[in-house]
Amino acid sequence: MTPTQPPSKRTSGNPATQADINLTVKQQREQKREQKLAEYQKQLAKRRRSKLAWWIGGGMAAIIVIAVVVASFAFAPKPAVTYGALDSTGVDIEGVETFENTSEHVEGAVDYEQSPPAGGPHNAVWLNCGIYTEQVPNENAVHALEHGAVWVTYDASAVSDADLATLRGELPSSYVVLSPYEGLPSPIVLSAWNHQLQLDSVSDARVGEFFEEYWRSQDAPEPNAVCTGGVDGPGRQ
Structure with missing residues (x-):
């Protein structure tokens, strides 16, 4: 059995046609590269937004916790004097x-001196x-x-x-x-x-x-x- 040969690169006997083919392949590669780069940048921006949102959310939560603690001290009833x-x-x-x-001990009303x-x-x-x-x-x-x-x-x-x-x-x-x-x-x-x-x-x-x-x-x-x-x-x- 004859071994299977890998598909050969698309070619043409016409030099002008071959140039068009080569240009088309190059454009496709460039387009794919640009698509991958755009997708990477999109994912990178998404991660940055997520990290920023996490920091903002965490910061706000910390501020709320601090505010609650401060308010609990500021508005807590004053302890009784001892x-x-x-x-x-x-x-x-x-x-x-x-x-x-x-x-x-007595019963009834008492007439007190003071x-x-x-x-x-x-x-x-x-x-x-x-x-x-x-x-x-x-x-x-x-x-x-x-x-x-x-x-x-x-x-x-x-x-x-x-x-x-x-x-x-x-x-x-x-x-x-x-x-x-x-x-x-x-x-x-x-x-x-x-x-x-x-x-x-x-x-x-x-x-x-x-x-x-x-x-x-x-x-x-x-x-x-x-x-x-x-x-x-x-x-x-």
Whole structure:
């Protein structure tokens, strides 16, 4: 069997025709080369666009993540102020009055020597610590003082909403009662067991000093007792 010969190049006996044939083959090759080059450039441009889109998308995602983190810090609620518990030092705070009230459980209303009261006979059930928008029963609030709470009372007609917000920012998250009180001798009165301070301004530095000294004081009759599980007063938030 005769071996198969590879196809021969297209030829023509006519020199002019042969020149045309050679030109046509050359043009076809050039056209194919240009097509391949164009396809390569197209793929290269596509990869560049994809890479650019990836970088832009990744950058935008990073910016969004950073913005979310920054916003979470910027708009996060301010943590409650904390004070030392059970570590009273006996420091003197200007304006603080000291009393010698006794502690005993009674029924019914009590005629207290101080207004608001800073200790004395009280109801057997304590007031749950927290924020109140209405005046709370003295007898239950005094029992909360017995447990080491600080009772913050204010004259609603003398303290603005902005001032009240500032005052709330100075309060710890527990063992504190905030409530309006009629007939106060000053716009704000801070009461702990047997200690009381009258203030004219919520910005007074003695607010923090009073809490540092008397909040959960070991001088209260029952400093380790709870301030929950008792009874709510009206207007509890």
